[in-house]
Amino acid sequence: MTTDRSVIVDSLGVGIATGTYGASFGAISATSGLSVLQTCLLSLLVFTGASQFAFVGVIASGGNPFAGAFTAILLGSRNMFYGVSIAPKLGLDARSRFASAHLVIDESTAMAVTRETQRQARLGFYWTGLSIFVLWNLFTFLGALAGNAIGDPRTYGLDAAVGAAFLGLLWPRLATWQGRMVALIGSAVALGLVPFTSAGMPIIIGGAVAVLIGMLWGSRKPS
Incomplete structure (x- = not known):
């Protein structure tokens, strides 16, 4: 039987592992031209790693x-x-849902949906979400300070770090063949548009295609 203590311990483990990765975002963001303040505001207000790296x-x-x-x-x-x-x-009321919405991320959701009781679902959600939020923002700040001191990332061969970090976040989501197919199609569309569109547009269009395909797949009912 799963105990409240084990849920908290597991949630903190996920929180620590994920939150410390904020240092990578902070360093990459600062070396990409954003100030320390802008970098920290992104983590504080956006608080979703894939979107921040994108x-x-x-x-x-x-x-x-x-x-x-x-x-x-x-x-x-x-x-x-x-x-x-x-x-x-x-099972939250409207006010609590509004206050908790910022903590709805991949990890907090995963730690909540698998619980058998409402109490343990809340423990998994809040302990995971809050620990990641605190550590992600702390390590974003530390990483931004380090990245600001490094300067031009191309000097150290770090200009490919954004893509590598984004791939690191994406990889665990490719556990199913549907996920791999969606990622492959979206990537193919984005790569095909690179020679014909301005910077940023291939990611937007490729991402939109991936989201559309994912939604269509998700809406299909098994016969």
């Missing part, structure tokens, strides 16, 4: 900030579906 990737490649923001919003839209799926598990 935004920084567009900026680093010379793309328009609005294109980067649209890409980030597109990727972050999945959290809305997470919220819908875990709302019955948490």
